[in-house]
Amino acid sequence: MSTDRLAGETPPGQEAAPGTAEARTPDDAAGPGGAAAPESPAAQEGAAAPGEGATGREESAETAGAEAGAAASGAEAGAVGSGEETGTPSTGAESATPASGADAANPGAANGSPASGPETGTPSSGAETAAPASGAAAANPGAAKANPASGSAKATADALAAAVRAVESGERSAASFFSDAPRPARPAAPAAQPAKGAPQGGPQAGPTGPGPELTRQPTAQETGGPARPGGPEGGATGPADAAPAATGPAPVPRPAVRSLPGVEGVRQVLAAGGAPETLAEQTAEVLGERAAEALGEDPWLLLGVPGVRPEQADGFARALLGPACGPGDERRAQALVGWLLEQAALAGHSALEAAALRAALAQRSVPDPDDALQAAIADGAVLVFQDAIDEPGGRARPATGDDEEEQPVRVLLGLDRFAMAEESVADGLARLLNTFEAVAEPTRDTAPAEDCEAAADGATADEAKADETTAAGDAQVTDGDTPGESPATTAPAADTPATGIPTDHDTAPRPAPPSATAWEAVAAAAPSPSAAELIRAAAHSGLVAHTGAEAARAEPAALIAAARSLGLRAFGATHTENGRRRLAAHLTDSAADATATGSPDPAAAAVTVSGLLSGREGPGRDADGALALDLLVVLDAPQLDLETAALLVESLTDGTRLVLSGDPGVLWSAGPGRLFADLLAARFCPQVASRTPDFGPIGELVSGIGIGELSQVEAPGKEVVIVPVRDAGEAVHRTVQLVADSVPRAFGVPSDHTQVITVGHGGAAGTRALNAALKERLNPGPGRFGGFDPGDRVAYTPAPGRTVPGTVTGADAAGLHLDCDGSALVVPREQVGTGAVRHGWALTAHQAAGTRWPAAVVVLPGDATGGLTRAWVYTAFSRGERHLSVVQGADQALARAVAEVPVKERTTRLRSLLQQSVQSSKEPTAAD
Numbered sequence: 016m017s018t019d020r021l022a023g024e025t026p027p028g029q030e031a032a033p034g035t036a037e038a039r040t041p042d043d044a045a046g047p048g049g050a051a052a053p054e055s056p057a058a059q060e061g062a063a064a065p066g067e068g069a070t071g072r073e074e075s076a077e078t079a080g081a082e083a084g085a086a087a088s089g090a091e092a093g094a095v096g097s098g099e100e101t102g103t104p105s106t107g108a109e110s111a112t113p114a115s116g117a118d119a120a121n122p123g124a125a126n127g128s129p130a131s132g133p134e135t136g137t138p139s140s141g142a143e144t145a146a147p148a149s150g151a152a153a154a155n156p157g158a159a160k161a162n163p164a165s166g167s168a169k170a171t172a173d174a175l176a177a178a179v180r181a182v183e184s185g186e187r188s189a190a191s192f193f194s195d196a197p198r199p200a201r202p203a204a205p206a207a208q209p210a211k212g213a214p215q216g217g218p219q220a221g222p223t224g225p226g227p228e229l230t231r232q233p234t235a236q237e238t239g240g241p242a243r244p245g246g247p248e249g250g251a252t253g254p255a256d257a258a259p260a261a262t263g264p265a266p267v268p269r270p271a272v273r274s275l276p277g278v279e280g281v282r283q284v285l286a287a288g289g290a291p292e293t294l295a296e297q298t299a300e301v302l303g304e305r306a307a308e309a310l311g312e313d314p315w316l317l318l319g320v321p322g323v324r325p326e327q328a329d330g331f332a333r334a335l336l337g338p339a340c341g342p343g344d345e346r347r348a349q350a351l352v353g354w355l356l357e358q359a360a361l362a363g364h365s366a367l368e369a370a371a372l373r374a375a376l377a378q379r380s381v382p383d384p385d386d387a388l389q390a391a392i393a394d395g396a397v398l399v400f401q402d403a404i405d406e407p408g409g410r411a412r413p414a415t416g417d418d419e420e421e422q423p424v425r426v427l428l429g430l431d432r433f434a435m436a437e438e439s440v441a442d443g444l445a446r447l448l449n450t451f452e453a454v455a456e457p458t459r460d461t462a463p464a465e466d467c468e469a470a471a472d473g474a475t476a477d478e479a480k481a482d483e484t485t486a487a488g489d490a491q492v493t494d495g496d497t498p499g500e501s502p503a504t505t506a507p508a509a510d511t512p513a514t515g516i517p518t519d520h521d522t523a524p525r526p527a528p529p530s531a532t533a534w535e536a537v538a539a540a541a542p543s544p545s546a547a548e549l550i551r552a553a554a555h556s557g558l559v560a561h562t563g564a565e566a567a568r569a570e571p572a573a574l575i576a577a578a579r580s581l582g583l584r585a586f587g588a589t590h591t592e593n594g595r596r597r598l599a600a601h602l603t604d605s606a607a608d609a610t611a612t613g614s615p616d617p618a619a620a621a622v623t624v625s626g627l628l629s630g631r632e633g634p635g636r637d638a639d640g641a642l643a644l645d646l647l648v649v650l651d652a653p654q655l656d657l658e659t660a661a662l663l664v665e666s667l668t669d670g671t672r673l674v675l676s677g678d679p680g681v682l683w684s685a686g687p688g689r690l691f692a693d694l695l696a697a698r699f700c701p702q703v704a705s706r707t708p709d710f711g712p713i714g715e716l717v718s719g720i721g722i723g724e725l726s727q728v729e730a731p732g733k734e735v736v737i738v739p740v741r742d743a744g745e746a747v748h749r750t751v752q753l754v755a756d757s758v759p760r761a762f763g764v765p766s767d768h769t770q771v772i773t774v775g776h777g778g779a780a781g782t783r784a785l786n787a788a789l790k791e792r793l794n795p796g797p798g799r800f801g802g803f804d805p806g807d808r809v810a811y812t813p814a815p816g817r818t819v820p821g822t823v824t825g826a827d828a829a830g831l832h833l834d835c836d837g838s839a840l841v842v843p844r845e846q847v848g849t850g851a852v853r854h855g856w857a858l859t860a861h862q863a864a865g866t867r868w869p870a871a872v873v874v875l876p877g878d879a880t881g882g883l884t885r886a887w888v889y890t891a892f893s894r895g896e897r898h899l900s901v902v903q904g905a906d907q908a909l910a911r912a913v914a915e916v917p918v919k920e921r922t923t924r925l926r927s928l929l930q931q932s933v934q935s936s937k938e939p940t941a942a943d
Contacts, residue, residue, distance in 0.1 A: 280307030288331040294320055311335065315350035325351060325379060342380040348387035351379055353396055356430050360687040363921040365437050365657060366400060366429030388428065398434050400427040402927050427924065433687055434924075436657040440690065441928035443664030444558055448700055449936070450669035451557025454531045529554075529581040537577035542605070545705045546573040552701045553578070553646065553672055560652075560694055561676035563705025564717070565867070565893065570705055571648045571676045572601030575620050578672075583645040586633055588624045590651035590865035592819070592836055595621045597867070598650060624649065625817060628662060641668040651865045652677035656686025656816055657925075680721040680889040685816035685861050689921050697929035709893075717893045723885060725913040733761065734897065740904045743779035743876045747788050750780075750874055753900050754856070755792050758870050762898050766793055767808060767822070770868040771857035772891045773876070774883070780876035780904075786854035793856070800826035801847040803854075809833065810855035810862060811842055818862040820855050860891045871895030872902065880908035884916045 282295035284307050297320050299306045310316050314332035317323050328350065333340045355375050359367050367375075369388065376384035391397040401424040534554035541547035545563070549570050552559045561571060571587060578585035587602070589595045599618035606617035626632030627642070634643040647667065649655065652675040655663070667673060675691060683689045695702065709718060712730040719726050728735060738753070740746045754769050771789070776782045790796075796804030800823070803809065807823040811833060821833035821840060830843040831852060842852055857874075871894040875883070883905065892899060903909065 277307075281310065283307065284310050284335075285331075288314060288317075288334040290317065290327070290331045294323070297321065313346045313350075314340075315344075315347045318350040318354045325354065343382045345387070345390060348376065348381045348383075349391055349394070349396065351376060351381060352387060352391040353430070355379075356397065356428070359922075360430070360433060363683060363687055363689070363919075365433045365687045365921075365923045365925075366402075366427040367922060369399075369426040369428055372428055392428075395431075397428050398431055400429065400434070400924060401425070402427050402924055403930075427922065429924075433657060436661040437688065437923065437925050438928060439661040440657060440664055441925060441932060443661070443667070444673075444694070444699065444929065445932045445936075446669065447557045447664070447667060447671060447673050449557075451672070452528065452670060454528060454534060454554055527582075529583070533581055537580060541573050541577065543570065543573075543707060545703070545707050546570040549674070549703045550574050550577050552703050553674055556701045557670070557672055558700040559672075559674045560691075560700055560702045561674055561705070562679050562695070562702070563676070563707060564678050564680075564709045564714070564721075566707045566709045566714070567678075567705035568598065568650060568676075569601050569605070570707065571650055571674065572598060572605050574674065575646070575648055576602060576605035576617060578646045579617070579620060584634055584643060585646035585648070586620050586622055586627070586644050587648040587650060588622050588627050588633075590624060590654040591817075592623060592838075593866040594651055595623050596836075624655070624659065624663065625814075628659075628666065636666070637668075639668070640666075642666045642671075644671065646672040646674070648674040648676060650676050652691040653679065653681050653689075654684050654816070654865055655688075655690050656684040657688035657690065658686065659816070660688070660690050678893075680717075680886060681893070682861055682864055682886045682890045683918070683921065687921075688923055688925065690925060693923055693926040693929065697926045697933070699929040699933060713892070713895060713899050716899075717889060720885060720889045720892060720913050723914050723917070725888075725910045734899065736898075736900045738900060738902045740876075740902055742904065743784075743878060746780045746874055746876050746902050746904050747784055750785060750857075750872055750902055751788050751792050753872050753902070754789060758872070758898060758900065762870060764870040764898065768868055769870040769872060770863065770866075770894060771872045771874060772860055772863050772894060773857055773874040774879040774887070775859060778876065778879060780874055780879070782853070782857040782859060785857035785874065789856035790854060800831055801844070801852075803831060803847075803852070808855040810853045810858055811835070811840070812851050812853075818858070818866075820866070860887050863894050864890055867894055867896050869896050870898040870900070872900045874902045875905040875909060877904040877906065877908075880905045880912070883908060883912035884918055885913050886918045888913055 278295045278299045281299045281302075282292045285292050285294055285298065294317075298310065298317065301319050301321075302309050302316055314335045315328050317331050318325060318328040329340075329347070332344075332347070352372070355372060356367060372388065373384040376387055381387050388397070392399055404423045404425055531554070534550065538547045538550040538554070541550055545567065546569070549559070549561055550573070553574055561567075563570065575585045575587050587598050589598055599621040602617040602620055622632035630636065637643045644667075649663070654677075655675075664673070675694065677691050679692065679695060683692065694700070708714065712728045712732075712734040715728045716726075716735055719728075730736075738749050740749055750771055754766050754771060758764050758769050759766060771785055773780060773782055773785060778784070790807065794804060794806045794808075796807075798804055803823045803826075805823050805825055809821050809823055811819045811821055813819060819835050819840070821835035823831060824834050824839075825832045828844075830841045831847050833840045833842060833852075846852070863871075871891070873891045873894075888909065892901070905912075
């Protein structure tokens with residue numbers, strides 16, 4: 016690995032989920048010359064914009080995500096990197112804490128609080144999360160913790176450690192452990208002294224020994240539900256009752272700091288500890304009103320600030336606490352537990368196995384990982400779950416009804432905000448599936464009297480027939496509607512402003528549901544058999560999963576057009592603006608073939624997910640706050656992270672049809688979770704697999720990659736070109752030559768319509784090096800506006816997981832002016848300074864997901880082969896519409912990755928939650 020790699024650059028092998036079986040330690044990942052650092056999914060998208068409540072991380076978190084992630088797969092926890100793609104890019108500024116000399120976090124790199132995700136629903140009854148009884152935000156890993164225990168408290172900790180081993184060995188269930196007796200209060204005690212003979216570096220010393228390993232899979236009577244750390248329902252006293260009021264640590268020798276109110280007080284404490292004062296605003300935002308006082312009492316709370324690493328927090332603590340600071344300090348252990356789970360989330364995991372988290376804590380020199388985990392669980396900062404273990408075939412073991420044979424489970428630990436999001440998604444999907452009212456089957460020559468009896472409201476036969484005709488899309492005038500338009504489409508669109516503020520139309524009743532005959536008629540008129548199958552599935556189910564590649568996007572468009580022709584309020588949401596325009600083109604084509612669309616502008620039904628949720632696009636919300644629609648098709652579903660999906664599902668009212676559509680071969684979301692993959696694996700709802708292939712040489716190549724085969728394809732028009740290179744320097748040179756000369760000359764595609772895609776941001780052939788070389792060739796300039804010049808191609812990241820390509824048009828006191836696909840956008844100056852804007856001639860595969868360009872140049876340097884997976888190659892190679900050039904320096908590692916490394920696995924709970932929901936719905940039938 017290159018020694019000049021900037022802080023936060025991820026070692027090779029960490030693209031999709033650095034923390035899995037494929038994750039490697041820096042020694043393993045070292046590559047010759049300057050490794051192109053692959054990235055964790057969240058950081059591929061850059062930083063969260065200040066004030067948007069995102070959870071981005073700075074690039075200074077060089078080794079964080081994979082460390083927690085490597086543990087997640089049972090691999091040895093190593094110093095691994097997630098910061099390269101986990102949030103705000105570094106501006107290059109580095110500062111060191113005097114005590115440790117470690118690089119300090121970039122002060123302005125990310126503004127998201129660890130607990131800033133949306134509140135997403137209530138936990139399901141089958142997997143209920145435990146909220147901290149103290150009322151403190153459990154998602155904040157930096158919450159104030161009690162001081163190290165005295166002798167009696169140590170005995171209690173030993174008993175708790177023995178209890179958790181009993182849970183993992185199957186001797187007792189987690190529920191019984193937490194409901195037996197209250198957890199005794201732990202008296203405040205002085206900070207633990209460093210171990211005798213330990214180096215002054217203390218917290219940065221090497222591991223004291225391997226963490227305890229699970230000797231066998233545990234069993235439990237109930238799976239999937241979190242073990243609650245005490246509460247009224249279980250009869251045990253919760254953390255609020257068990258622990259005394261926060262008194263802070265006992266006085267220890269440290270510089271006297273008189274805390275001032277607000278940010279100034281935080282700035283003073285930071286200065287006393289040798290930390291950059293520029294972190295003051297972020298620290299105050301994370302820790303709240305008493306930030307200065309809390310930080311003085313517990314210096315490791317600084318670890319809750321985005322971008323701060325453990326060694327930096329350790330140096331800060333030593334400067335404040337003096338020699339009393341040691342690796343065994345309980346406050347340090349508690350902060351590390353939350354930090355490791357946050358870093359695992361940046362790598363895509365929604366939870367970690369207990370053994371993996373213990374190993375990661377041991378690797379960070381925590382002397383008693385078991386005690387640290389038990390303290391975090393008892394304080395409510397971490398939740399415990401039992402997840403059913405799959406059978407070898409990948410399916411969950413079916414319930415046998417035999418009480419003597421309990422199902423094996425694994426013990427998972429997670430932060431409450433991700434647990435709530437995952438359970439909210441599972442509950443919401445189950446609600447949409449269960450509250451859907453199936454359409455009546457088509458009838459043959461039904462007599463008027465029978466029609467009258469079938470009508471739920473007792474309408475006459477003539478009225479029922481009229482309702483059916485209107486729902487089928489006939490242009491009729493009722494209640495003052497405009498001829499040629501259905502009431503359903505005019506109601507929400509007439510007066511709904513772009514902001515989504517409810518209007519009088521939002522309270523209008525839903526249109527009459529189309530009959531089965533009407534659905535069958537539009538299905539018969541579908542442009543393809545796969546589209547007809549999708550329309551029929553949506554007609555009879557409230558939740559449908561649809562899979563297919565780029566050509567298959569015409570099928571959801573046909574469904575939307577058909578539903579709108581039936582008078583339904585139907586919309587399609589995409590991950591990017593580029594995807595929205597492609598969907599709009601399909602909708603226009605579908606409307607041209609249809610007799611009626613229900614809307615004068617079919618393209619208006621295409622929106623982005625972010626625009627739909629914010630109210631900038633789409634139908635707006637009704638009086639109850641739900642989205643005013645009857646059918647929502649979400650394309651690019653693999654890009655949905657848990658918190659966005661939870662917010663989206665909760666915005667849909669009962670009876671709304673939801674279709675999740677996407678290509679299962681592409682990379683998963685930049686945020687935690689793998690929603691689409693879990694939904695498909697759980698077989699929770701009807702699934703429609705498109706039979707429409709992608710044509711042409713690029714489509715043939717990508718289709719082969721999807722099944723693990725990398726083969727040569729015939730490309731008579733040079734649609735696919737392989738450019739072999741020997742090293743990273745040659746890769747950069749040939750890439751610039753392709754973008755500036757070869758592709759424009761051979762294909763007529765200008766350089767600003769050609770996208771370069773590489774494995775990571777760092778390294779000799781990462782996005783930074785490539786963008787610098789491309790700027791020098793295509794738009795040289797001094798970087799007058801925060802490093803940018805008019806004409807520069809940029810990638811703006813307004814929130815984690817979203818990348819908006821654009822071109823710089825100028826700058827003023829308001830900020831940097833961009834032209835994003837014809838829309839003017841101003842990025843505030845403070846966001847430009849924190850790295851929310853990067854040069855965009857070269858992107859990572861996660862940043863490019865959801866967008867396509869006329870030509871794509873994929874760069875595969877030889878020192879970044881550890882970051883390659885089949886999903887990465889599939890995503891990168893499928894970004895070009897007309898031409899694909901592959902700058903190939905990976906040699907045989909490319910074919911090996913396609914054949915042997917499908918994805919970087921993630922630890923999630925959604926699949927188990929969905930399967931439990933299915934089993935619960937079948938239980939009454941089985942009892943009968």
